[in-house]
Amino acid sequence: MIFRIPKAHSAGGARRVLAAGLVLALALSLAACSSGGKGGTSGQNPATPQKPIRVGFLSPATGNAASSGQDMANGWKLWWQQHGDEVAGRKVETIYYDTASDPNTALTRARKAVEQDQVDMIVGPYLANEGLAVAAYTTQNKVPLFLPTVSADDLTQRKANPYVIRVAGWTSxxxxxxxxxxxxxxxxxxxxxxxxxxxxxxxxxxxxxxxxxxxxxxxxxxxxxxxxxxxxxxxxxxxxxxxxxxxxxxxxxxxxxxxxxxxxxxxxxxxxxxxxxxxxxxxxxxxxxxxxxxxxxxxxxxxxxxxxDQATKTFVDGYAAAYGVYPSYMAAAAFTNGQWISQAILQVKGDLSNKDAFLAAMRAVKLDNSAFGPMTMDKYGNPVxxxxxxxxxxxxxxxxxxxxxxxxxxxxxxxxxxxxxxxxxxxxxxxxxxxxxxxx
Amino acid sequence: MRRYGLRLSLVLAGVAILAALPTLGLPPYYVSLFTQVFILGIAAAALDLLVGQTGVVSFAHASFFGVGAYTVAILCTRYNVSSYVITLLAAAAMATAVAALFGLVALRAEGVGFLIITLALNQIVWGLAYQWVAVTGGENGITGFFRPPIGPFAASNVNYYLYALAAMLVSVAVMWVISHSPFGLVLLGIRERPRRMRALGYNIWSYQYAAFLLAALFAGLAGGLFAYYNAFASPADLALPLSTQMLIMVILGGAGTLFGPLLGAAILIFLSNTFSSLTERWPTILGIVYVAIVMYAPEGLLGIAQKRLLPSLNTWLRLRQRREVSAAKQSESPGDAA
Structure with missing residues (x-):
């Protein structure tokens, strides 16, 4: 007698139970996921001070600017191959991101670099619109952005800000x-x-x-x-x-x-x-x-x-030997960007915990000679x-x-x-x- | 209501989980990605209103999205408007206004003709954004604005995630009501049997026009949310590749399902982010995935789920219910006998 429940209600009840079960299962699996994620990140941050310096390198590997992006990445890799990836006792680790020659994609990759991979700085991207989009984001999050190629005038003029430096870069x-x-x-x-x-x-x-x-x-x-x-x-x-x-x-x-x-x-x-x-x-x-x-x-x-000039010759010969072509300015800029960053890391003795001190060191770097010739930084963040x-x-x-x-x-x-x-x-x-x- | 009981509880459960995710410890980067999914989901669901419900395939959807983005960017940078309500309403209104114009041109044609005209219109808007430097900033786009506080809450990523989630819920709920209203049923009728609908006395053109405007309205709203999300608006927000992407979201998720495009947006965004960090050949992998889905699940993922999963779920429920009833009868019958 007790079990005689009207048909429709019984169906609704079963459905509700099923739905509740699904919710519970999903919630549990997600909770498991998130606790797993937390374990992962805490494992990545040991108390040792000698964890590697992380650089997020943004360049187009696909899309219509892919060949220029390739030049950039080649120049960057060449610097670290030739000079070793250790500066002031700390390993420098590069994570490469593909901007797909698109500012919105570049932004998403920059988010990944900052929010997930927790990079210390971003080098790149390549196109002006990518650079402007990423600069708006990194500035808000106080992440140093070092632009080797983005030359949009206003980035170091009417919209200059302390976190954006055209390292080995230029203004159009x-x-x-x-x-x-x-x-x-x-x-x-x-x-x-x-x-x-x-x-x-x-x-x-x-x-x-x-x-x-x-x-x-x-x-x-x-x-x-x-x-x-x-x-x-x-x-x-x-x-x-x-x-x-x-x-x-x-x-x-x-x-x-x-x-x-x-x-x-x-x-x-x-x-x-x-x-x-x-x-x-x-x-x-x-x-x-x-x-x-x-x-x-x-x-x-x-x-x-x-x-x-010897500095240019050494770079050009090294690049030609490695990649079989003469380097473009994008390649030279990414290469010299590596040279510049290395000097600044040496200057702060590998301690990047004080961002302001590191940015000040970046601005104080003087290259007596480079693939471009001598370079210094003006107070707006553009090389002289x-x-x-x-x-x-x-x-x-x-x-x-x-x-x-x-x-x-x-x-x-x-x-x-x-x-x-x-x-x-x-x-x-x-x-x-x-x-x-x-x-x- | 009972008809939708199971689906409604599934949706509510999904929403509850999504709303709780950031506090459950979702990593910050995924908070950002999900926000992107919600925003593009609104636009894709709106496109589904056109593609799935009305049977009209438009390539101009990104132009409305982009107009919304530029509206927000311009209101924020030139006029210092700091109210979400004003800027987002303006974004939706501007997109609808542009659609009102485009609809007059494009809806003169049908099928492939309509498709090509919308494609051309999208290119015109893109060209305008690219060349009209004084208003749009040209290729460089518009920067220099940031999210204002959301009511009494700070404009943090998590709060904006919740805001975008709420916007998606409200938008999709409104679209759901529209698609199940008599108006929506007429749209379905137009998709299935345009001639008969015409014979029945419906003015097909005005129904299609209204659907076109509605789709643009929500696309504009999504574009506005996207501009805030990126703190940036550029011609990429209304370029043809984005129109294509939105269509892919609709097709992947399942045209005509309204919720499918949300799933499509999630798949597209998560797949591209996962594969692009693994290999430079990620566009190839995405292409293979699309082709596989179109070949083996032409109704889209939600379409195939509804076709295969829901009926079997319903059958299972019915069977269980029948078993319960017969069990109850059996337990009764001995008593009766005694």
Missing amino acids: SQTTHPAGEWAYDQGYRNVLTIANAYAFGYENAGGFAQTFTEKGGKVIKQIWSPLGTSDYSPYLSQISAAKPDAVFVEMVGADAVHFLEQWKSFGLKDKVPLIGNETLTDQSNVRKLPADVASGITTFGHYAEGRD ENVYIRKTVPAPDSSKAGVWNVVEKTYPSVSQFWTYKPEDYLKQPVYSDQFQGIKQ
């Missing part, structure tokens, strides 16, 4: 400020600029346009070509129609390769003087081009793989370094590349603010397609 317009003055001194008065339609292009062109027009030159036209353009012929016709005294060109990656090929096949190479930015003839691009297309081009940059006028000439070993960049002239100790007072310079907005610093 830093290398093109001298180019504007130089162009005027060459006697050019009417110059056209062509650049990729994104921040890096605006900043490169802006640096050039500002100093060139301040001396009295005239920018007759500015062309912004979308990133990923493969057919430059419409732009090249505009250039020849405008009849400029010279052209300032900023191009990155595949765009640089396509531009230089078409510049030659259009017959403009021997007709119109070209002033290029750093990336136009970076080794990562010119190694894909035949010598007749890529040679004899003048560019401005903070790095020249053909620089006649040489800017070279470079010319592409046939490379000594034609099996590694058609051409490489040699130094024609050196501007020593160039700051990101050029010859302007930082306070005055920071009052103007960052370069964009709306603001190019042009004096009429």
Whole structure:
């Protein structure tokens, strides 16, 4: 009699019991998981002070910037291979993260580095937008971020902060400020600029346009070509129609390769003087081009793989022996980043527990010489370094590349603010397609 | 209500566990990852309203997500708005407004035509975000804003996790009610038999348009939450790869199941994070997983669970119940005899 329960209720009861059972089972398994996790982390933090220094290395291993990311990682690995992974008695351990050439992925990887792997610092990422995204996060969490390649002007200008340092890095317009003055001194008065339609292009062109027009030159036209353009012929016709005294060109990656090929096949190479930015003839691009297309081009940059100097030679030879190609600036920057960090770790005697002291040591590092030349750090977190006028000439070993960049002239100790007072310079907005610093 | 008894208790149990996870000692990185799952889950569930319920496959979903993200970023950086309610409502409203425009263009076509038009529209929004530097910051995106306190609570990662979880619950509950309302049933009818629905006198176009707006509204809300989560908005938030990813979430989890896309979001995010730390070939592994799921579980994971697991669960329950009843009868019958 007691068991006579209405049908529907019985079913509902059974279901409820089942559900409760499921909940319990899940909760138990999760509780087991989490206690297991806790055991794991406490095991990783023994009381010994000599645990390794952990570096999170963020670079694109997949996506459209993968080959540049590979260069970066190669440069970083080479430094530690050549110099041993122990500094001031402490092992330096690198964990590599793939940013997939995407700022949101870069952020997720940075979270993993900080929250799970508890790295002491992050080196990288590669792209400007990745760098900006990661910098917003690491700054909030007070994790040192050392950028070897991210050159977005504002990171060490209007948005400078103590946790972001461009270690062995550069600012986009830093290398093109001298180019504007130089162009005027060459006697050019009417110059056209062509650049990729994104921040890096605006900043490169802006640096050039500002100093060139301040001396009295005239920018007759500015062309912004979308990133990923493969057919430059419409732009090249505009250039020849405008009849400029010279052209300032900023191009990155595949765009640089396509531009230089078409510049030659259009017959403009021997007709119109070209002033290029750093990336136009970076080794990562010119190694894909035949010598007749890529040679004899003048560019401005903070790095020249053909620089006649022992520090550069040692690095370039070591890199070429290890990887079979000449190193790009990304490789040199990651390599020198390792050199810089090692010096700072030595300075604080391997004790990274005081973050402020370590960051101060990072800013105090002076490299008397490096693959780039001498380097010091300004108080905004950007290196004061040489800017070279470079010319592409046939490379000594034609099996590694058609051409490489040699130094024609050196501007020593160039700051990101050029010859302007930082306070005055920071009052103007960052370069964009709306603001190019042009004096009429 | 009884019809959904089992499912409801499963959902409530899941929610209780998720809410308790951070205090149970979930490592901080997983708190972050789960937050990401909740946010992208909202967007994926909203897309399911369109793909699964209405039978319209849209590639423009990321554009609404991104518009939401930019709305929050711009309100925070230019206008110093510190209220979640205002910024998130504005994000949802902006996304809906954009969808109101896009719907007029895209819904003139059907099937593949619609798909291609939405793909093009997504590219237009991406191009705009990429080039309109004065408003969007171009490729560099917008930084320089942080999560304000959540009401009386600090804007910690754990609190934001709970906030995103609550947002997901409310959103999915609303979507569930919509999809089971007469309106939702009309959408189902349009998916299954558009001609008959038209013959019955339903204005198909306006129903599809409304579903398109609803999907965009929740995508915009999710985008806004995502901007706060990252403290960053960039063209990557509305790029085509994100539209594709959201579609994959829907298909993986099970189109038309509403909860499936949440599962899809979790799988996508956790798999990519696990494999990417193991090998550089992680996109290949993910590809293989997708293909395997599409080949062996074309209804998606939740779809196949509902088809295989739930019926067998129900059968099991029914059998047990029958056994109980017959056992009760048997225990009764001797007494009767005596």
